[in-house]
Amino acid sequence: MIExxxxxxxxxxLTALDHVSFRVEPGEIVALLGPNGAGKTTxxxxxxxxxxxxxxxxTVDGISVRADPNAxxxxxxxxxxxxxxxxxxxxxxxxxxxxxxxxxxAPGKRAMELAIMLGLADRLDTRLGSFSRGMKQKVxxxxxxxxxxxxxxxxxxxxxxxPETALALRTFIVSLRARHRAxxxxxxxxxxxxxxxxxxVVLYRGRVAREGTTDxxxxxxxxxxxxxxxxxxxxxHAALARAGVTAQPASANGTPAVRFSAEDAASTNPxxxxxxxxxxxxxxxxxxxxxxxxxxxxxxxxxxxxx
Amino acid sequence: xxxxxxxxxxEIRWEIFGDRSAVLRMGxxxxxxxxxxxTNRGPRTNDVALFTLALQSALFxxxxxxxxxxxxxxxxxxxxxxxxxxxTPVRDIDIVVGKLVGMILPVFAICxxxxxxxxxxxxxxxxxxxxxxxxxxxVLYALVVLALLYLLTAGSWxxxxxxxxxxxxxxxxxxxxxxxxxxALFTGLGFAAANIADGxxxxxxxxxxxxxDVVALxxxxxxxxxxxxxARI
Numbered sequence: 001m002i003e004x005x006x007x008x009x010x011x012x013x014l015t016a017l018d019h020v021s022f023r024v025e026p027g028e029i030v031a032l033l034g035p036n037g038a039g040k041t042t043x044x045x046x047x048x049x050x051x052x053x054x055x056x057x058x059t060v061d062g063i064s065v066r067a068d069p070n071a072x073x074x075x076x077x078x079x080x081x082x083x084x085x086x087x088x089x090x091x092x093x094x095x096x097x098x099x100x101x102x103x104x105x106a107p108g109k110r111a112m113e114l115a116i117m118l119g120l121a122d123r124l125d126t127r128l129g130s131f132s133r134g135m136k137q138k139v140x141x142x143x144x145x146x147x148x149x150x151x152x153x154x155x156x157x158x159x160x161x162x163p164e165t166a167l168a169l170r171t172f173i174v175s176l177r178a179r180h181r182a183x184x185x186x187x188x189x190x191x192x193x194x195x196x197x198x199x200x201v202v203l204y205r206g207r208v209a210r211e212g213t214t215d216x217x218x219x220x221x222x223x224x225x226x227x228x229x230x231x232x233x234x235x236x237h238a239a240l241a242r243a244g245v246t247a248q249p250a251s252a253n254g255t256p257a258v259r260f261s262a263e264d265a266a267s268t269n270p271x272x273x274x275x276x277x278x279x280x281x282x283x284x285x286x287x288x289x290x291x292x293x294x295x296x297x298x299x300x301x302x303x304x305x306x307x
Numbered sequence: 308x309x310x311x312x313x314x315x316x317x318e319i320r321w322e323i324f325g326d327r328s329a330v331l332r333m334g335x336x337x338x339x340x341x342x343x344x345x346t347n348r349g350p351r352t353n354d355v356a357l358f359t360l361a362l363q364s365a366l367f368x369x370x371x372x373x374x375x376x377x378x379x380x381x382x383x384x385x386x387x388x389x390x391x392x393x394x395t396p397v398r399d400i401d402i403v404v405g406k407l408v409g410m411i412l413p414v415f416a417i418c419x420x421x422x423x424x425x426x427x428x429x430x431x432x433x434x435x436x437x438x439x440x441x442x443x444x445x446v447l448y449a450l451v452v453l454a455l456l457y458l459l460t461a462g463s464w465x466x467x468x469x470x471x472x473x474x475x476x477x478x479x480x481x482x483x484x485x486x487x488x489x490x491a492l493f494t495g496l497g498f499a500a501a502n503i504a505d506g507x508x509x510x511x512x513x514x515x516x517x518x519x520d521v522v523a524l525x526x527x528x529x530x531x532x533x534x535x536x537x538a539r540i
Binding site: 071078085143267 | 321
């Protein structure tokens with residue numbers, strides 16, 4: 001379990017993190033989102049024991065990163081956006097080397113297990129310099145898992161991967177959640193975060209702008225509905241106005257449509273339908289629009305900017 | 308210390324012997340004694356020349372080692388390969404010592420080979436009796452120790468520079484400056500030492516380097532804290 005308690009980090013005059021707190025439970029994926037310079041990488045490096053916080057503390061399985069950073073490093077697997085491999089080394093030697101540094105009992109055997117798990121068994125004795133970008137990223141993940149850590153910190157792991165490899169990577173990360181790993185995922189890919197993260201922490205200029213489950217963040221104060229119809233556009237808008245709804249023109253595959261928000265759908269939507277039918281407008285569909293994490297993210301960042 | 312040895316072994320096996328161009332570059336220094344001997348034969352070759360050439364055979368490979376150390380560290384920073392290493396539960400001092408030993412050992416082996424080759428060639432050329440009089444084994448031993456001390460000292464200072472600069476170009480430039488200064492220093496000291504029969508100048512130089520080495524290693528250890536290195540990546 002990761003507990004980030006009120007951490008701040010300054011680099012000279014620059015405050016990269018400003019009193020940030022959040023928790024990650026075992027079997028949970030938490031996505032750290034935010035624009036460039038928001039403090040995501042700094043936060044993940046502090047959790048991994050690479051940087052000490054200027055203030056506050058982080059505990060991993062109850063061990064303070066300030067008190068015993070090496071013990072924290074033993075419990076963390078850290079994967080960066082760049083694979084950063086030693087290109088001259090073959091896969092087997094590379095993973096064995098890191099396994100030995102993490103004091104894995106049988107590093108050679110562990111290297112073999114990881115290579116099989118990530119579909120690289122036939123490349124064990126190939127130099128890493130000849131690997132494709134996707135394969136290199138898999139090796140970086142294998143390096144992060146070589147000591148079977150309870151905590152995994154992934155800093156934009158799918159950056160620059162092709163869609164197929166990115167999908168395979170996401171599936172793999174989800175499988176780690178099933179094995180009760182606490183996972184922190186720093187990403188710019190909001191679709192990826194929506195698909196796999198249980199909770200999201202949005203950072204903006206080193207502060208937590210919003211934290212919550214992905215569903216809670218996506219939930220809007222007002223639901224938005226898309227209505228497609230057949231009939232005169234002016235008559236439709238007049239009918240909607242009579243029903244007390246402010247509608248915006250929209251288009252759904254060439255069919256005339258309107259988008260409107262409703263605080264109480266149970267009373268607003270029947271009124272809208274009645275008004276349209278009375279005006280001779282044929283209603284084709286009325287659907288609730290799902291707010292994506294991207295929509296929510298931009299709304300949160302916009303609020304943070306104004307604040 | 309086990310982790311330092313692991314890091315050193317990786318450097319030697321995969322960065323030195325895994326890089327053909329590095330092996331070739333170092334191999335050039337093994338050829339230098341041959342060039343020294345065959346370009347200095349004749350009646351003008353005296354004891355001072357024999358000593359100076361021995362000094363060059365010992366120290367020229369060490370000078371190449373400084374450039375090697377500089378490029379290795381700065382390239383690791385540029386390629387980002389340092390971050391996974393810093394994420395492991397390895398002490399900072401193990402990383403510093405491991406990297407340093409991994410670079411110094413192969414270069415030091417070349418220094419020894421270079422001095423040995425020089426001794427064999429020059430003995431063949433002028434006769435063992437004369438060469439042993441001009442270059443007693445104690446002096447040869449002192450030269451090899453001097454090369455090791457130089458490697459440790461210059462390597463540690465280069466390590467400090469590599470931690471502070473951001474690009475390998477800057478690291479190489481500073482290493483080049485250090486090498487140039489070293490060449491000038493050793494050329495002057497070589498002639499001075501050769502003219503002092505009891506070799507106290509060499510001993511003095513050795514002691515000065517040892518003191519500098521202790522200081523440099525301590526600074527390198529402090530500068531190479533994860534914090535400092537990461538802040539510059």
